[in-house]
Amino acid sequence: MAAAGKIDPMHQFTVEPLVPLHIGPYDISFTTSSLWLLIALVVIYGFMALGMKQQLVPGRWQVAVEGLTGFIDDMVKVNVGPEGKKYVPYIFSLFCFILVSNLLGLLPLAIVGIHPFTTTSHFSITGILAVVSFSIVLIVGFWRHGLHFFSLFVPHGTPKVMIPLIAAIEFISFMVRPFSLGLRLFVAMIAGHILMEVFGSFIVSGFSGGPVGWGVGLLSFAFIVGVAALELLVCAIQAYVFALLTTLYLNDAINLH
Amino acid sequence: MDFASAQVIGAGLAAIGVGAAAVGVGNVFGSFLESALRNPAAADSQQGRLFIGFAAAELLGLIAFAVAMIILYAR
Numbered sequence: 001m002a003a004a005g006k007i008d009p010m011h012q013f014t015v016e017p018l019v020p021l022h023i024g025p026y027d028i029s030f031t032t033s034s035l036w037l038l039i040a041l042v043v044i045y046g047f048m049a050l051g052m053k054q055q056l057v058p059g060r061w062q063v064a065v066e067g068l069t070g071f072i073d074d075m076v077k078v079n080v081g082p083e084g085k086k087y088v089p090y091i092f093s094l095f096c097f098i099l100v101s102n103l104l105g106l107l108p109l110a111i112v113g114i115h116p117f118t119t120t121s122h123f124s125i126t127g128i129l130a131v132v133s134f135s136i137v138l139i140v141g142f143w144r145h146g147l148h149f150f151s152l153f154v155p156h157g158t159p160k161v162m163i164p165l166i167a168a169i170e171f172i173s174f175m176v177r178p179f180s181l182g183l184r185l186f187v188a189m190i191a192g193h194i195l196m197e198v199f200g201s202f203i204v205s206g207f208s209g210g211p212v213g214w215g216v217g218l219l220s221f222a223f224i225v226g227v228a229a230l231e232l233l234v235c236a237i238q239a240y241v242f243a244l245l246t247t248l249y250l251n252d253a254i255n256l257h
Numbered sequence: 258m259d260f261a262s263a264q265v266i267g268a269g270l271a272a273i274g275v276g277a278a279a280v281g282v283g284n285v286f287g288s289f290l291e292s293a294l295r296n297p298a299a300a301d302s303q304q305g306r307l308f309i310g311f312a313a314a315e316l317l318g319l320i321a322f323a324v325a326m327i328i329l330y331a332r
Contacts, residue, residue: 010330079305122316180316190326241312244305 009197013121013190033125036117040100046232068096080251087170087250090136095243101125102189102235106228121189123182130182133246141253152256181245188238192231199224264328271325284307285310 017029051065058257072092076084098120105118119125141149153170154163199220206217289307293300 075305087327183323184312184316187323188315191319191322198299235313237308243310245312248309 007198007200007201009194010195012115013118014118015122023135024102030118033119034120036101036119037106038047040104043104044096068092068218068227071124076247079244079247080254083254084250085246088246091243091247091250092244094133095239096129097187098109098129098242099236099239102239105189105193106231106235110229118193120185121193121208123186126186127178127182129185129242130178133181133249134178137246137253141248144254147254149256152252164230177245177249179182181242184237184241188234194223194233195227196231199227261302264331268325268329271321271328274321274324275318278314278321281317282311284313 015031015033017027017031018035019030021027021029027178048065051057051061053062055062072095073088074152076088076091080087103121105116105121107116109116141152145151153167154165155170160167198241202220203217203224206213206215206220209216282331285307289300289310293303
């Protein structure tokens with residue numbers, strides 16, 4: 001393997017401190033990750049603020065904002081029912097944050113020298129989001145139903161003999177939820193970015209390798225255009241799936257089953 | 258066989274699981290489309306379930322990918 005052309009697809013996920021800050025043994029530096037989290041906040045806030053003028057005849061921007069809020073509102077209403085109204089703000093923030101951070105990480109700003117950092121490509125971020133969702137489900141469930149919440153593990157109409165087995169399986173599937181929720185988003189993001197990095201490097205090393213190399217470079221270029229389009233779709237789907245699954249888990253906690 | 262080559266072969270074998278997940282995802286969307294064309298009126302109401310099925314099938318492929326990465330970058 002040639003040492004000069006070695007591809008390092010994992011380098012893009014390095015968290016680098018911008019403003020080093022240490023308190024005692026803790027490292028709380030302002031990192032690239034924090035910077036892009038802040039940018040996501042500014043983008044979401046700006047998008048919402050521009051469309052919240054509440055005009056009687058909405059402009060284009062207001063229609064966009066209303067479309068987004070209406071989409072989440074509908075999703076919660078269909079899946080949870082009228083009881084879910086209280087949780088719309090949480091689901092909405094979750095969806096917006098994941099969607100915007102996913103899309104920010106895909107921006108081709110490297111052309112002008114800025115390297116976007118995908119905050120959702122770190123398990124520390126997605127894991128925390130998943131744990132927050134899971135905690136809300138637990139708190140709501142025990143708040144509303146008390147110990148009756150455990151009937152979640154025994155679906156209606158289970159034969160008496162099967163109850164221990166079914167309860168064990170349901171318990172495992174319940175406890176796996178936060179992991180699968182966080183892992184799905186994190187791995188989907190990391191896989192897409194590695195794929196794009198690898199094929200991007202194929203273009204660069206292909207064009208310094210004679211006629212055959214040019215062919216490889218052109219093929220990789222055509223491929224990467226398709227992958228970029230697919231990645232945009234994956235960004236939206238992952239945000240949607242995360243919000244949808246959180247809604248469904250909330251539905252379990254609110255209405256049992 | 259030295260450690261580095263075993264590592265690369267292992268990561269390649271682990272990547273087979275991603276292909277299996279591709280079959281699963283294709284199956285989810287294919288079956289949805291098939292039944293949606295039979296009864297287009299009911300298709301919209303099942304979109305949520307479509308994405309749950311997609312998410313479940315995809316997760317297993319992504320886990321295969323994560324395993325491949327863990328093997329590839331193991332020291």
